[in-house]
Amino acid sequence: QVQLVESGGGLVQAGGSLRLSCAASGRTFSTYAMGWFRQAPGKERMFVAAINWSGAGTYYADSVKGRFTISRDNAKNTVYLQMNSLKPEDTAVYYCAAARGALVIRTRGSEYDYWGQGTQVTVSS
Numbered sequence: 535q536v537q538l539v540e541s542g543g544g545l546v547q548a549g550g551s552l553r554l555s556c557a558a559s560g561r562t563f564s565t566y567a568m569g570w571f572r573q574a575p576g577k578e579r580m581f582v583a584a585i586n587w588s589g590a591g592t593y594y595a596d597s598v599k600g601r602f603t604i605s606r607d608n609a610k611n612t613v614y615l616q617m618n619s620l621k622p623e624d625t626a627v628y629y630c631a632a633a634r635g636a637l638v639i640r641t642r643g644s645e646y647d648y649w650g651q652g653t654q655v656t657v658s659s
């Protein structure tokens with residue numbers, strides 16, 4: 535069992551930056567592929583970014599490529615999402631997720647086993 539706790543969300547002006555963190559419990563964090571998803575009001579949950587177990591492999595949704603960076607620190611059981619050049623359309627609840635025993639990148643929500651409670655990101659114009 536893994537528990538995920540996100541933090542770092544908030545209100546920011548367009549063009550600003552935020553760094554989300556997701557702290558995981560457990561001793562096997564390094565064996566999980568990790569991902570970030572987001573869900574805007576009235577919309578479906580969407581993939582944002584994913585990272586493999588070592589951090590050497592990453593993948594991004596086209597809408598955030600070049601602006602967002604996913605990273606992880608296995609020693610701290612934490613995955614991060616650095617968000618730069620934020621736009622109002624980035625407003626959403628952001629969730630981190632863990633795929634058990636998956637050493638490679640996962641991009642579909644159904645491939646993840648554990649989810650955090652979410653953190654709100656609001657970008658004002």
